[in-house]
Amino acid sequence: MVDSEVLSGQLNANGIKVLHENTKLDHNIVVVNTCGFIDKAKEESVNTILEQVDLKRNGKLDKVYVTGCLSERYRNDLMQEIPEVDAWFGTMELPLMLKQFNADYKQELIGERMLSTPKHYAYLKISEGCNRTCSFCAIPLMRGQHVSKTIEEVIAEAKRLVKMGVKEIMLIAQELTYYGLDIYKKRALSDLLKHLSDVEGLHWIRLHYAYPHKFPLDVLDVMRERDNICNYLDMPLQHISDNMLKAMKRQITRQDIHELIHTVRDRVPGICIRTTLITGFPGETRDDVEDVKQFLEEVRLDRVGIFTYSHEENTSAYELKDTLSSEEKEARAQEIMEVQQEISFEKNQEKIGNTYKVIIDKKEAGRYLARTEFDSVEVDNEVLISAKKPLPIGDFVNVKITKAFDYDMEGEVVA
Numbered sequence: 001m002v003d004s005e006v007l008s009g010q011l012n013a014n015g016i017k018v019l020h021e022n023t024k025l026d027h028n029i030v031v032v033n034t035c036g037f038i039d040k041a042k043e044e045s046v047n048t049i050l051e052q053v054d055l056k057r058n059g060k061l062d063k064v065y066v067t068g069c070l071s072e073r074y075r076n077d078l079m080q081e082i083p084e085v086d087a088w089f090g091t092m093e094l095p096l097m098l099k100q101f102n103a104d105y106k107q108e109l110i111g112e113r114m115l116s117t118p119k120h121y122a123y124l125k126i127s128e129g130c131n132r133t134c135s136f137c138a139i140p141l142m143r144g145q146h147v148s149k150t151i152e153e154v155i156a157e158a159k160r161l162v163k164m165g166v167k168e169i170m171l172i173a174q175e176l177t178y179y180g181l182d183i184y185k186k187r188a189l190s191d192l193l194k195h196l197s198d199v200e201g202l203h204w205i206r207l208h209y210a211y212p213h214k215f216p217l218d219v220l221d222v223m224r225e226r227d228n229i230c231n232y233l234d235m236p237l238q239h240i241s242d243n244m245l246k247a248m249k250r251q252i253t254r255q256d257i258h259e260l261i262h263t264v265r266d267r268v269p270g271i272c273i274r275t276t277l278i279t280g281f282p283g284e285t286r287d288d289v290e291d292v293k294q295f296l297e298e299v300r301l302d303r304v305g306i307f308t309y310s311h312e313e314n315t316s317a318y319e320l321k322d323t324l325s326s327e328e329k330e331a332r333a334q335e336i337m338e339v340q341q342e343i344s345f346e347k348n349q350e351k352i353g354n355t356y357k358v359i360i361d362k363k364e365a366g367r368y369l370a371r372t373e374f375d376s377v378e379v380d381n382e383v384l385i386s387a388k389k390p391l392p393i394g395d396f397v398n399v400k401i402t403k404a405f406d407y408d409m410e411g412e413v414v415a
Contacts, residue, residue, distance in 0.1 A: 001116060002125045002172070003068065004033045007094060008114035014103035020116035028062040030055075031097070034070035036142055038310035045070045053084040065089065067097060069142040091143055112160065118361065120394030121168040121377060122161050126154050126192065130174035132211065134238075135249045135317040136281065136309065139174050146175065148183050151192050158199050167394060168204035168359060169196070170376060175211045177219070190218040197226040203396065204359070206376055208234040212260055213251040220267040230373040233264060234274040234303075240295040241288040244281055249316065254295070261299055272374035274303035279336060280329030281309045282320035289332050293339045302347060303380050304340040306333040341406050348381070348404035355400045355414055358383050360391050370399065384410045 004020065011018045019027065030052045034045035045068070055061045063086045071078065072090035079088060089097045095105035115122055129144040130137075149157075158169060173179060180188025196205055205228055207219075212235055223229045239245055242254050264271060277292060296304065308329035311322040358370035361377070368385040375381045383399055391397060391413070399411035 002113070002123050003091075003094075004031075005113035005116055007031065007033070007067075007097070008116070009112040010094065010098055010106060011101060011103060012114055013106050013112065014098070014101065016101055016103060018114065020114070025060075029065070029101075030061055030063070031065045031067060034066060034068035036069035036071075036073045037139065038307065038312070040310075042070055049078075049082060049085065053082060056084060063100075065097065065100060067091075067093070069139075072142045073138065115161075115164065115166075117377075118393065119165040120359065120361075121170065122164075122166045123172050124154065124157060124161065124169045125149075125172050126176065126179055127173040131178065132175060133249055133316070135247065136238075136278065136312065136315055138312040138315050141314055143174060146178050146182055148179050148181070148188075150183060151188070151195055154192060155195050155199065158196055158202060162199060162201040165394070167202070167396075168206065169202060170206045170208055171196075172208045175209065176207060177210045177215055187214075187216040189216055190222045193219065193222045193226070193229060197222070197228050203228055204230050204373060206230045206232050206234075206373075208376070210235045212237060212257060215260055217263065217267070220264060223271075224268050231268055231271045232274070232374055232376065233268075233271060234376065235264075236276040238276065238278045239281065239288070239292065240277075241284075241291040244284060244288050247283055247317070247320075248278070248281060254291075258299070261301075272302040274305075274376070274380065275301055276305045276307060277336065278307050278309050279332040280324045282311075282317060282322055282324075284309075284324070284332075289335065292336050296336070296339050296343060300343050300347070301340075302374065303344075304337070305379060306337055308333050344381075345404070345406045348406070348409055351401045351409060352404050353401065355398050356383070356411075357396055358385075358399050358411075360385075360393050360395050360397065362393060363391075370397070382408050384408060385413060386410075387413050389413075 008018045032049050035041035052064045056064050065087050066085050067089040071088045075088045098105050127148040129146045130140050131146045240254050356372045358372050360368050360370045362369050368391050370383045398414050400414045401409050401411045403410040
């Protein structure tokens with residue numbers, strides 16, 4: 001999404017009219033920005049390309065360009081399979097793509113974007129690439145080694161976003177907690193957060209994709225001290241069983257994870273911890289699945305998402321036998337999510353009667369959908385509000401929780 005927004009900003013600055021997912025269908029050129037992370041994402045990307053090629057074949061489009069991770073990883077194969085695509089571009093070939101439009105890559109526009117999100121929130125990428133060697137992950141193959149933006153670049157981009165009306169920024173990277181090691185020779189996320197939280201008009205800063213190994217604990221002190229850094233941490237653990245963590249090359253043990261979660265909660269009381277897990281990795285046993293369920297019951301994380309293992313070529317896990325069927329992987333994921341669903345329900349029930357500051361995201365079917373600081377966009381809980389007076393989208397209001405369900409809550413606005 002961020003890469004698409006940057007491309008749109010560059011095209012726009014070159015006088016080319018551009019829209020994200022144009023519903024009027026009155027365009028003559030399409031750029032498909034693809035994902036190549038896991039099977040489902042690859043399938044969705046290929047289907048989208050084929051849909052656009054079909055429109056071109058029927059005379060409804062002049063050109064179809066493809067960029068992004070899938071294009072980076074499988075360009076030669078795809079060129080042969082889908083010859084109707086006019087040009088293919090990798091993840092780092094933005095200037096090359098702009099040449100197709102006779103457009104210049106405007107260096108002075110670095111950080112300028114055309115937001116495809118509602119204007120009150122945006123994602124902010126602080127680095128590109130990853131130096132980790134997790135055995136299941138193909139991202140370093142597509143995105144290269146870790147390269148941090150400077151603190152000055154990130155702050156300048158954040159200020160531009162605030163000028164555009166953004167109130168909440170979600171920090172993203174392939175690995176957030178590695179930030180700064182390449183340019184400052186130390187993990188500098190805490191320094192970045194101090195500067196970011198000083199940006200006037202920035203109400204919420206949210207941290208996504210913090211790798212647990214060598215987690216920089218000074219980040220927690222800044223989070224606790226600064227009001228506009230959400231008490232929220234997205235920390236993908238991927239598994240909990242020691243033999244799976246070792247096979248996944250996660251460089252961390254179950255004991256380390258327990259201790260880290262305890263430290264995080266101790267230093268930032270009331271923090272919301274989100275994680276993602278992988279089920280169905282080669283060699284995963286029933287005992288490993290039970291370990292995950294037991295861990296969730298013990299630790300009671302606030303938010304959990306689950307991926308089923310995707311067998312990715314050129315990763316070290318590709319050498320292992322992927323013996324589990326997709327049905328079995330899905331069944332295991334479902335089994336684990338049922339445990340988390342109960343935990344989520346109980347945690348939400350505890351919030352009834354409490355009042356929270358929420359941000360209004362949108363209005364749907366006569367009700368407003370909002371989020372607390374403990375909830376990120378699309379992946380977490382929503383607060384449903386029935387209000388007598390109009391609530392402007394992007395505004396903050398205080399809401400008292402009146403009902404709670406597995407993953408959502410209802411509430412009423414309080415003065």
